[in-house]
Amino acid sequence: MRKKVKIEFGKILPRTKPSRSQETETPSEPASGDEEKSAKLVAVKCGRPEFDITFRTIKLLTAMSLSLIILCILFSLKLFASSIGIRKHLGQYINMVSEGDGSKLPVLQAIPVLCFFLVDVAFVFFIFKIFDRKKQNKFNWFLYILLMMSVALICITFILLIVVLSHVYSENEGLHNGIVEAMNNYSGNSLYKKRIDRLQIEFQCCGSKKYDEWYNIKWYDTSLVKKAATDNTQGNTPFSCCSISSIFPCIHHNIETTGKAYLYTPEQNLSISTKGCYDGLRKKTKEVGWSIVGNLVLFIILQVALVICLRFLQTAHYAKNRFEGHSRLYTVWLFGCASAGKNLTVVPPEPPPVPEELMS
Structure with a gap:
């Protein structure tokens, strides 16, 4: 015969021996703090590579991005000054005998460098804006647009490298x-x-x-x-x-x-x-052309590294359109996009089973 237990408020129930069915059922424990931090806030569609990073990594990526931006800006100024020097020396002599031909090489180097300079300056502004405590939806979108512009400029620069080589090796x-x-x-x-x-x-x-x-x-x-x-x-x-x-x-x-x-x-x-x-002019043109190719290839490498770092920052900021410090992990990816309905609902843990004594 089952023992009746009287339930009164403020009193401790007597401990009873659990049944075999209760021993086999293991109640699910509530999610710990680490599990709550690792709960995904964004669903990534075909994301490659995709992983979670801490806020400390976010700060490291920011420092790397700013360092690369400063380096790219200084290098772009150097290349722009180099373009002016080429125009004043080799370009001037070529234009003496063939009007307009002396400006082709310096222009092919100066145009992408100037465009990258403007984009890099804009990157600095939006990096500081995405760390605002308020939600910044539009700034994340603008940063994404700048990243796409930078990728397009990298592709255009590769095409210009081919144009430079074809120009210096043409018979002219x-x-x-x-x-x-x-x-x-x-x-x-x-x-x-x-x-x-x-x-x-x-x-x-x-x-x-x-x-x-x-x-x-x-x-x-x-x-x-x-x-x-x-x-x-x-x-x-x-x-x-x-x-x-x-x-x-x-x-x-x-x-x-x-x-x-x-x-x-x-x-x-x-x-x-x-x-x-x-x-003599063709030989000098080849030397200058290869120096332009080398400078632009190095510049492209720096820009690719910058785009990767900023892409991780942009995707980490995407879930809630703000950074919340060390309270959670941040999902980042390089290729792919977030699926519709980016904020996922965190499923709460199931409650433990009610003891039989309370059911009677």
Whole structure:
């Protein structure tokens, strides 16, 4: 016969021996603090990689992001200044003989760098905004848009790298034709004369592809020279063709004739530059082009690292549109998106079974 137990408020019930059915049933314990922290607040659709991080990791990601932004901004300023230097030096000489071609390489480097600079400055503003204690829905959305813009700029920069390489390895006959045109106008136009002289002295070159191209050009005022001396079959070039590296006196008249003066023989002590300006400009263009490619590749690596760090911050902030300190874990992912209805309901633990004594 079952023992009746009287239930009175404020009194302790006598302890009874549990039945076998009660021994087999293990009551579920309430969720601990760690389990409550690990409860997901967002459902990720096809998220790769997806994991939970603590607020300490959030602060580490923030410090890394700010450091990368500062580094990217400084590097972008350096590359922009480098573009100006390329335009003033190599670009200026190319534009002397081929208008507009000298601006292509510096522009191909400056445009993506300037765009990244503006995006990185905006990143700094939104990083500080997402740490506001109030919910910042729109700032998380703006940060996501900036990330997509940065990814698009990275893809565009890769395309520009191909354009740079194709430009530096193209034949560019327009450059050769421009040099020849400036040579033909050497005697009648002081501007062309100045350009050719500067080009040949700076790059230690003579003519477009070879120095003997000057032999068929009236590059001097024939009225100032005796008629007998106007024969160019023996070779005459402007003084700017003289080679700085030559240890012999510069002979730029009658180059092909052996002379008693200075014991000159063209086979042994030719004192003018034998390299053409076209080849000199192309060689310098390749060097500058590869330096641009190297700088942009390094810049892309820094931007990719920055995008990864900021993407983790943006997804961690997405669940509640604010950071709540160390009170919970934060779900982050790199690829994928959150499914509809991002805030998941945390299922409470089941209550323990009621003892049989209370049921009677």
